[in-house]
Amino acid sequence: MPDGARPWQLHGDRALPADPSTRAAAREIYQQTRALPIVSMHGHVEAQTIDEDLPFGNPAELLVVPDHYLVRMLVSQGASVDRLGVAPVDPASSVVPEQDPRAVWRRFCESWHLFRGTPTRYWMEHELVEVFGVAERPSAESADRIYDHLDAALRSDAFRPRALFDSFDIEILASTDPAWSPLTHHANLAAAGWGERVVPTFRPDPLLHLDRPGWCSDVDLLSAAAGLDVTSYPTYLEALRERRAAFVAAGARATDHGHLLADTTPLSDAEAHRIFDLALSGVAPSPAEAQAFSGHMLFQMAAMSAEDGLVMQLHPGVLRDHDRSVLATFGADKGYDIPVQAEYTRSLRPLLEAFGHHPGFRLVVFTIDETVYSRELAPLAGVYPAMRLGAPWWFLDSPDGMRRFRETSTETAGFYNTTGFVDDTRAFCSIPARHDLSRRVDAGYLARLVVEHRLDLDEATETAVDLAYTLPKAAYARRG
Amino acid sequence: MPDGARPWQLHGDRALPADPSTRAAAREIYQQTRALPIVSMHGHVEAQTIDEDLPFGNPAELLVVPDHYLVRMLVSQGASVDRLGVAPVDPASSVVPEQDPRAVWRRFCESWHLFRGTPTRYWMEHELVEVFGVAERPSAESADRIYDHLDAALRSDAFRPRALFDSFDIEILASTDPAWSPLTHHANLAAAGWGERVVPTFRPDPLLHLDRPGWCSDVDLLSAAAGLDVTSYPTYLEALRERRAAFVAAGARATDHGHLLADTTPLSDAEAHRIFDLALSGVAPSPAEAQAFSGHMLFQMAAMSAEDGLVMQLHPGVLRDHDRSVLATFGADKGYDIPVQAEYTRSLRPLLEAFGHHPGFRLVVFTIDETVYSRELAPLAGVYPAMRLGAPWWFLDSPDGMRRFRETSTETAGFYNTTGFVDDTRAFCSIPARHDLSRRVDAGYLARLVVEHRLDLDEATETAVDLAYTLPKAAYARRG
Amino acid sequence: MPDGARPWQLHGDRALPADPSTRAAAREIYQQTRALPIVSMHGHVEAQTIDEDLPFGNPAELLVVPDHYLVRMLVSQGASVDRLGVAPVDPASSVVPEQDPRAVWRRFCESWHLFRGTPTRYWMEHELVEVFGVAERPSAESADRIYDHLDAALRSDAFRPRALFDSFDIEILASTDPAWSPLTHHANLAAAGWGERVVPTFRPDPLLHLDRPGWCSDVDLLSAAAGLDVTSYPTYLEALRERRAAFVAAGARATDHGHLLADTTPLSDAEAHRIFDLALSGVAPSPAEAQAFSGHMLFQMAAMSAEDGLVMQLHPGVLRDHDRSVLATFGADKGYDIPVQAEYTRSLRPLLEAFGHHPGFRLVVFTIDETVYSRELAPLAGVYPAMRLGAPWWFLDSPDGMRRFRETSTETAGFYNTTGFVDDTRAFCSIPARHDLSRRVDAGYLARLVVEHRLDLDEATETAVDLAYTLPKAAYARRG
Known part of the structure; x- marks a missing residue:
């Protein structure tokens, strides 16, 4: 300083x-x-991370590289993803990411003004001052001193x-785990x-989207984890049910579902069989078929939740990986997931008519399209006993976003049909x-x-x- | 106390x-x-109610059972509809509603905290304190005392x-009446x-939706009330016109229309005839035909309003009876009507192009999708002389909802293109x-x-x- | 006074x-x-206007007749367009506009209360007091005195x-000019x-919408201005490129594009050729073909911007000339342009995947549907380096509209991914x-x-x- x-x-x-x-x-x-x-x-x-309890890495590796809020803001003002230390997915790629964590940290500090008015600014201030005891504002001038301070802290046992x-x-922390996780x-x-x-939290997304590249090999992972051969739609459901039981035994409270649409329309059994068998035989289903099947599976997940008591979380309305060349080079979760309009009233109707009053069922719904708070989500959560409205999610997890959430949901749903903070x-x-x-x-x-x-x-x-x-x-x- | x-x-x-x-x-x-x-x-x-001037019933019957804002909130937290004293539509049903009004009242009082931050809280406070002189907050402990206080009041002539x-x-109160009402x-x-x-207010909704169960018998009611046989599309229009005249004679100022969509596209006369005759012959029109016909009839209602001067009110964008098993058991208006997105710019165009500048026509538009205030409704009401923007409706009739309405409509429509409070x-x-x-x-x-x-x-x-x-x-x- | x-x-x-x-x-x-x-x-x-530097006309002609914010508000309360001095497009029309500018001015002044709470009120106050030194509030009573005051000012050189x-x-002012403007x-x-x-600013809209009446003669204007015969899709592109170069030479910084949709999907070359040739032959393309071609051309404009460095501005989501009889009688821009819902996430994807990281490309996006700020525009501008979010546009260029813009965009996009005021x-x-x-x-x-x-x-x-x-x-x- x-x-x-x-x-x-x-x-x-x-x-x-x-x-x-x-x-x-x-x-x-x-x-x-x-x-x-x-x-x-x-x-x-x-x-x-908690199990192994190893020291965290250097400041850039801990605070910049994996944080897509930070990366996207720096990219939006001209930094390239690799200059922020993000590695390409293909190790043979010609893209060589920045190797010097101090250089990455400097880029962040000299761009501190870009975060004015954003929640990242608030979170980082809190982390730097309250968690790490940093005593000066990030800037080009202070970057190295702050880096040294953080680096020293991260080597101590207290961190x-x-x-x-x-x-x-922290009283309790829920992780998010693939359906095939051994939960070791x-x-x-x-x-x-x-x-x-x-x-743990049970997240079966990749298995429910038949048109995702790698679906067939993910089904193999499911078979192995469940200890039974998924060879048909019924064995697929059986394997999912088995894995849910393993999660319940490991203390899970909930499942989580990230779909493009909130559609929950069940298919006839015959149609579900047909589409599943097609996909398992290696023939790609049409986009419409794949989408219908994923909506059908949300309904099935609700039915299983009503049996095994896992709380069902739904996170719809995000178009993942908007720039497909960034996806191809650097992989997912680099800040290119963009919201689209979401519809809930008609989409959730099949699920809520079937399970909305079931005493063993709980549905927690999130949104990244805030126009639905007063129009759809608060009215739905304000009548169906199984439903709760989750906290402001993602881009909306911000001071004004959270305020608008309360202002547009409370008058219809009250406070007690929301989950509190998540x-x-x-x-x-x-x-x-x-x-x-x-x-x-x-x-x-x-x-x-x-x-x-x-x-x-x-x-x-x-x-x-x-x-x-x-x-x-x-x-x-x-x-x- | x-x-x-x-x-x-x-x-x-x-x-x-x-x-x-x-x-x-x-x-x-x-x-x-x-x-x-x-x-x-x-x-x-x-x-x-005003004509007969009989005493109101007990506190539960007056303040809880018929109020879908109250019922839905209590249901959302686990009370079942029948435990709140709501009777099934079928008297032979095995569902026996709570018979003790005091028990219903207690359920409401012990759930007072659920209404924090809602307009129901504000309205009930005002009613209890200002109208009935209640002197203590509702709670499990105070429920019986408040019940006794209200019950005594309701037996007096002043109430x-x-x-x-x-x-x-109240200087003037408009009721809402079916098109076939004798207006006795x-x-x-x-x-x-x-x-x-x-x-009175002329509300012909059931007659304009050809696919509603009971439409044919409703047409019989129309025939009887109009004193002419509806046997065709022209006699149907004639009967509607006759009933409007009877409403005008009885002092009506307005009509009211609750449609799923705001569409007002007229059909050709031949197409309107065809669909109507089909329905009258007992053959259910397709959903698309029924929807097109209802949009066509909004246009016809506007044309009649331009003739007879009744103000036309439009309340679109609600998916009624979201849970159809609740509808089947307990009937409509139990708190399960949920908004959907509404579109006005394209939907109202046929009507506004035809009558938007007509000196004898007035259209008052309501919405329950507040995203349309700044985007569609204020711009439309801010140019078409026939159009006024109604007050915040239903879930939006709340302190923050009303504030947002003014904040998002005034800058484009001003104050004088709104109706004031309704x-x-x-x-x-x-x-x-x-x-x-x-x-x-x-x-x-x-x-x-x-x-x-x-x-x-x-x-x-x-x-x-x-x-x-x-x-x-x-x-x-x-x-x- | x-x-x-x-x-x-x-x-x-x-x-x-x-x-x-x-x-x-x-x-x-x-x-x-x-x-x-x-x-x-x-x-x-x-x-x-700046080049010729002639005195402005009378107060009505300067401040009322051409201002569609003013005209629409007065019309919404019953003034007819012609009574406000707006002339019909057809000089042979039987509609005779108000000839007395003082009468037009009086109509405005006596309607001053209609503008309460609107930005027009704020702008006019500022103009009257700060620019013209008017010392009393507009009213029926003060109208003539204010008129005289303004009229005298407008005759002086200082105005x-x-x-x-x-x-x-004003340090710099960009005008908006048709693609065929000689830029004299x-x-x-x-x-x-x-x-x-x-x-100047390059605005090619009429040329990109093949189904607009007059498109063929506009192409002739383009040919003449570019000095080459547009006889095919390639010569059409060549002529556009030539005109862009002329604008660049004249100091242009940007292009501007007002489309109904934000779609930017490129067509195959063959398909673009086919549709263009059809239109040029005098056969009207289908609405779907015309719309697809206009989206294709937005992509082409982006490609040209990436070459010549002109900033690309996009203004979508307005249904122009809602009342077609007003359009026929009085022409465009009379206050009947009404917003519709806009979609950006999927629509801009082709353009942003192709040019969103291009160092020579800049896209400035505007909206009149403010629901997209937090859902789509701030997330997009917050990651793509080529993109900036423009200022609140049109009906949203108002105190509360601008405040909501900052509240709903800053937390995700920050301040530095916006353009500042436009x-x-x-x-x-x-x-x-x-x-x-x-x-x-x-x-x-x-x-x-x-x-x-x-x-x-x-x-x-x-x-x-x-x-x-x-x-x-x-x-x-x-x-x-």
Whole structure:
């Protein structure tokens, strides 16, 4: 830090509303939630990370390269993906990524202004100051000093995964795992007494999309994991059911489904057989057939959830890998997934008519098209007992995005038909920042209701605690 | 009320903006509108209720069972519809609804927290405190005491329909009536000198949807009411015209149309004949034919409005009875009507090109898909002289919903292309609460314009009075 | 002005946020941008106006008749288009427009209340008070006095186009010109030393829509201007390329494209040939063919931009001339253009996959469907380096519209993937008002971030200057 500069500090009132009386009420509400344990029921941190408990890598590797929010912003202003240290999928590729993590870190620091007004700015500030004790703003000038500071921290035991898990006060963390996962790391964690703290989530997406390249070999993985030969539609369902049971035994609370559409129309049994057999024989089904089959399988997953009590999570409406040449060179999840319009009212009707009142079934729906909050999702969650509305997802997991979510869903669905906060990140060190921001924004929204005399302060405080802690636990309790 | 507890009181500033200077301006504006008479130009209170003037039933029967906002919220958290006292449509059904109104009332009171942040909370507070003088918050503990208080009130003459009508200061109330209604209660009311205070609204929906079960028998009702045999498309139009004339004679100001789509494309005469004759012969038209015919009939209704001066109201974009087994058991209007995306620009074009500049025609359009305010409805209402934009409807008739309506429509349509407040409720006792809330929210929006120096205070006050009183009367004055 | 009345003055804080601490920060930020020169990179003021520098006409002719915002609002409340002085396209028409400009002006003044809450109100106040020194509010009573005041001003040299251009402190103004424009006025301006101050924009719309009436004769204009015979698809492309080169030589920075859809799917060469030849032979292509060809041509325009460095602007999603009888009588641009839903994620994919990372290509996208900001446009602009998100357009160029734009785009795209302010007006005297309003609204948004401790004040001020001045210049710098 340059001599004489004031150390970088985060203001205690950040992300609370500007109006003084509303801020005072928000502060009072936030005081009741800020120190609550973290319930993280949907994330992409690997169980392996917690199980092996190895030191994280260097600052660039930990904080820049794998974070698609960061990568996409730097790319949008002219940095090429490989200059940010992202490696091509094909090791024989002529693209040689930046090898020097310090150079990658510098690129990020000198572009700090690009993140103004974005949640990445908020999360990174929180991580740098609160988690790592950095005392100056990122810039071209400060980049190397911050790098050294972080690098030293990452070599200490206090910054290994389990130590951070404890210091973050994470009560429970759900990982996301392919249907064929052997769940070895979860087993190790259970043996180490961490079985209640890290639980798996069943994610069968690749198996439900018959037209994905590699589907046939993924089915082989399913067969191997389930210990039975998938040779037909019935054995396919049986293998999925078997794997769900293995996840339940390993402590899973939920399944997760990322589809382009929210369609849940079941096919006739004969049609499902026909399309499945076609695909298994190696003949690619038509796009329409593949899409119909994936909607059909959402219905089947709901039926299985009503039996085994796994909470069903649905994340539709994203066109993955918008630029297919970036996908071919660097692989998925590089920041090129773009939302499209989503429809829920008609799409969820078959599923909700069949299971929407089933006491053993719970459906948590997310959206990245926020126009559906007031039009479709709040009205649906506000009547079907099986349904809950998940937290603002992805691009909407931001201060104004979260505020708009409350403003457009609460009046119809209330607070108690939402799940409370769900973070959904692969950036382990950002988990406390994300929960903290959510608690601040909810405190601000509730404070406005108080100051506008639409809610009493005792009610607002109770609701804030429920949103931060009680509701996520309740929403993701296995049913039945 | 428990000893020593502070009586439950509503704050005079409720639903006004938090910022002190904006609140001060809002208070000043609201003072000019709070005591204005109520103009209620679109509702679902029955003329029969006012005509017969019988005491209302018990508290559950009056305030819970028929209110689909309340029922749906309690159902969404696990109460079954029948436990809330809702009776099955088939008296021979094995479903036996809760018989004890006190038990239903308790269920509502113990679930008071579910309504936090919803307009139901605001309306019920207003009804309980302002209309009925209840002095404590609903809870499991207070439920019986509040029940007794309400029950006693409902037995007194001051709480009979006409007495409330007077004490609510309702200047005019429009009921909604089927096309074949004999309008007997309106005739009685007119004979009793209430003809200007309670007027009918012509609602022909069931007759315009050829594929509705029961359409043929509804046509028989139309024939009987019109005093002519509907045996063909021309006699069908004639009967509708005759009934409209009877409504006009009974003081009607408007028609009302609830369609899935806003489509208004006319068919050729030959095609309209063909589809109608098919349906009348007992052959179900295809869904596409039925939909095309209903769009065609909206165009015909507009043509008739241009002749007879009835204001045409359009309420599209709702998928009715999302759960068909609930419909089969308990009937319609149980909280399972869910919005879908609505399109207006292309859909209204045929109607607006034909009648949008007609001096005898007025179209009032509502939406439950709020994304269309800034994109389609405000631009259309901001140029076609025949069109007005109705008030926020249904799920959007809420503090933040009404605020967003003004924020997204005013800049393009101004205030004077909207109708001012229209309440649309079947809960008689909630009418003052709804108008009061609307006046507060409009005062808050106008106050912000004043404090931001976008409007002078005298202009804001004049506009507030127009929105609360002048505009609804003007928008629903019969034309021609 | 009536004796004793206080002169009409505009408050220095207008359009700044109500909350006092936010307003104080906003004032500080706005002080840094209010006096910056105007960069007006997309407009509809004619180069001829600046070149010839003739006095403007009377007040009605300057401020009412050509302003479709004004005309549409007056029409929506019952004024007929011709009573506002708009002439029919056919001089032989029986419609005789109002001949007295004073009568037109009176109609506007007595309808002043209709503009409450609209940006027209804000712009007109600014024009009347700041530009023309009017000292009283428009009303029926003041109309004639204001008319006289304006009329006298317009006869003075200080109100001729170049004098206003200087006093408005416009650094650069881009006009919009048909592809076949001889660019004579731009040449004159260049000769007069104004070549850097007024630049043309290449707008080929009519040539890209094969089904427009008059397309064949427009192609003749293209042939003549390009100095080559367009007899085939290749010569058509060649002529377009030639004209683009002429625009580049005349100082153009950009092209502009107003399409119904944002589709950019290229056709095969053979298919493009086939459809083009069909049209050129005088046979109308089907609507589907014409639409496919126009999408194909957007792709071709992008390819040419990647070669010649002209920034490509896209303005989709408007259904032009909603009422075709108004179009037939009075022509286009009379306020009857109505937005429709727009789709970008899938539509722009072909173009962005091909050119989205091209260093010589820049795409600026506008929308009039604001639901796409958070769902599609911010995610796209937040990753593709070639893409920038334009300013709020048309009906959205309003205080709340601009605020919502920042609230729904910044968290995903940041500030630096937007172009800063772009005014898009044909009302020359409103240019300063529009830039001023934008600077105030951006100051207000940035101030909120500061007061909520999401941004430091130095960062906010730097960003405000960038949005007002630096970014528009950078976004519209010719590439390559």
